[in-house]
Amino acid sequence: MYVVTAEEMRRLDRETIERLGIPAVALMENAGRAIAEEIIKLCRSRSGSAGSPRGDAGTEAAGTAGAGGGEGIKPPGFTVSGDNALALGGADAGHWLVLAGKGNNGGDGLAAARYLREAGIAVTLVYAAAPESLAGEAALQRDAAAALGLPAVVYGRDRVDFAACSGIVDALLGTGSAGAPRGAYAELIAAANSSGKPIVSADIPSGLDADTGQAHEPCIHAAVTVCLAFLKRGLLQYPGAGNAGQVVVRSIGIPAALAREGGVPVSLLTPEVLRTRLQVDVSRRRSPEGHKGTYGHVLLAAGSLSMSGAGLLAARAALRAGCGLVTWALPAMLLPHVIGAAPELMLAAAGGENGTWSAGTAAEVLRLSTGRDVTAVGPGLGRFADDQEWLRALWEGIAAPMVIDADALNILADSDYSSWTSRCHPVILTPHPGEMARLAGISTAEVQRDRIGLALAYAREHGVTLVLKGAHTVVATPEGEAYVNITGHPGMGTGGAGDVLTGIIAGLLAQGLNAAQAAAFGVYLHGLAGERAARQRHDPSALIAGDIIEAL
Ligand SMILES: NC(=O)C1=CN([C@@H]2O[C@H](COP(=O)(O)OP(=O)(O)OC[C@H]3O[C@@H](n4cnc5c(N)ncnc54)[C@H](O)[C@@H]3O)[C@@H](O)[C@H]2O)[C@H](O)CC1
Numbered sequence: 001m002y003v004v005t006a007e008e009m010r011r012l013d014r015e016t017i018e019r020l021g022i023p024a025v026a027l028m029e030n031a032g033r034a035i036a037e038e039i040i041k042l043c044r045s046r047s048g049s050a051g052s053p054r055g056d057a058g059t060e061a062a063g064t065a066g067a068g069g070g071e072g073i074k075p076p077g078f079t080v081s082g083d084n085a086l087a088l089g090g091a092d093a094g095h096w097l098v099l100a101g102k103g104n105n106g107g108d109g110l111a112a113a114r115y116l117r118e119a120g121i122a123v124t125l126v127y128a129a130a131p132e133s134l135a136g137e138a139a140l141q142r143d144a145a146a147a148l149g150l151p152a153v154v155y156g157r158d159r160v161d162f163a164a165c166s167g168i169v170d171a172l173l174g175t176g177s178a179g180a181p182r183g184a185y186a187e188l189i190a191a192a193n194s195s196g197k198p199i200v201s202a203d204i205p206s207g208l209d210a211d212t213g214q215a216h217e218p219c220i221h222a223a224v225t226v227c228l229a230f231l232k233r234g235l236l237q238y239p240g241a242g243n244a245g246q247v248v249v250r251s252i253g254i255p256a257a258l259a260r261e262g263g264v265p266v267s268l269l270t271p272e273v274l275r276t277r278l279q280v281d282v283s284r285r286r287s288p289e290g291h292k293g294t295y296g297h298v299l300l301a302a303g304s305l306s307m308s309g310a311g312l313l314a315a316r317a318a319l320r321a322g323c324g325l326v327t328w329a330l331p332a333m334l335l336p337h338v339i340g341a342a343p344e345l346m347l348a349a350a351g352g353e354n355g356t357w358s359a360g361t362a363a364e365v366l367r368l369s370t371g372r373d374v375t376a377v378g379p380g381l382g383r384f385a386d387d388q389e390w391l392r393a394l395w396e397g398i399a400a401p402m403v404i405d406a407d408a409l410n411i412l413a414d415s416d417y418s419s420w421t422s423r424c425h426p427v428i429l430t431p432h433p434g435e436m437a438r439l440a441g442i443s444t445a446e447v448q449r450d451r452i453g454l455a456l457a458y459a460r461e462h463g464v465t466l467v468l469k470g471a472h473t474v475v476a477t478p479e480g481e482a483y484v485n486i487t488g489h490p491g492m493g494t495g496g497a498g499d500v501l502t503g504i505i506a507g508l509l510a511q512g513l514n515a516a517q518a519a520a521f522g523v524y525l526h527g528l529a530g531e532r533a534a535r536q537r538h539d540p541s542a543l544i545a546g547d548i549i550e551a552l
């Protein structure tokens, strides 16, 4: 599923109209109908509390249309549809307000109002601007609604009764919105939010930046967002993602082929995208003739006196991700203490004295990396004297893909690594937002302001595969593509979860996946395993990193 910017959406919209010859109003009709159908689903799912659905729409809104109106009598040769999407099925949906801006987002809302009326739902249009100021397709929708006799009020001139409505359609601002909502728009958004009524947003919540996910003040808090044609980046990026409620993406007649041909670089990370765009064999079938040598060998340089567990977690996760062998290189002093902790691992003493690493161990790590399919460095590594020299030796000398995480990222951030000899084998960096901030030389808040945009730019500029961790982890490739992951659980915010991800990605690389495949599939599986682990706990706050490994 493609994820677009407002600019890309405008281009795809234009191409559909100009190249394919689909009239703009047809797209708007499809948008209006899709929005109405989702509202009807919401009303049906709430029919137990008819007329007063509440804001916490839950997941039902994204479900499939259930059996709607009564089956009726089926005359021979005719089918009386039992699941007409526009049938309310006896639910009393009450009375909805449709807040309409003067652009095409408003036009979508006005079209939706007609379809709602068709389903027997009472609607009142609330114009944010003088109806005469609407133009193009939005003006056409205004006239159609008026011709149908839909009641309408104009904000600022007429009274708007939020208290009496059972739900609100937010069609004030969409992808054409610029900056914080102003004037009547701002007042209507604030009033809608404080009404306590469920809000269904057309395309994006009004007040949301469609590209960055920045939530302007004010910004609609939607129960459901009916996103039109393609997901917008802003719906996946926090804090705005938290304003969108349940997001439903509805096709309106803009072919996905246009996005593919037009080179839209960002996709939602779904099994479908893993299979098709990334060509990952998600079946994970193994050859009957396979043996441990078939599935790759990971070298892990990780762990120090106070953080040996980070190395252990990464090593075990690599094995659970299916690689054949893992050699864990760690400071000699720690070795006796971890023997037996995971008997499946091979151990190698490579660290310096006192359980810490030293620059002099680079030669030993290089020697151990010979013939290994991947080297992962960083979890629990700590910092040490001349560590930049150490990492540079590995960067320039390891003739296999590398995964760089944790303190190794901090070492990289302190180095002018663009001047290092460029590598023939890929590098995957797995920063959390703080590490990303150090790598990019900006604040963590700046990283979080537009994670997708930053990840795309950094990966391309530095020729690395970047895994920007956090809620909705972004995987960006040096070729300029990005994948946004939505698997995962807040319970995964626990020490060691990142080390587990590093191990999974290294384990997948060792099995022959390329950098983009290993990073994307690894992130997806890590999140999925975290969800499963959270479900297995009565209280997901009790989840610890080791649970994620066991859930793999
Ligand atoms: N997929 C498609 O391409 C389709 C999209 N549709 C819908 O159209 C909107 C985008 O419509 P557009 O006319 O470009 O912009 P908006 O309706 O979002 O808003 C423009 C309108 O609002 C005023 N304005 C802008 N910013 C502010 C602000 N901060 N405060 C107050 N007023 C503001 C501006 O002056 C304009 O008048 C898209 O999201 C879809 O919902 C089509 O209907 C179908 C095809």
Ligand SMILES: [K+]
Binding pocket: 105, 170, 171, 172, 173, 174, 201, 202, 203, 204, 205, 206
């Ligand atoms: K909107």
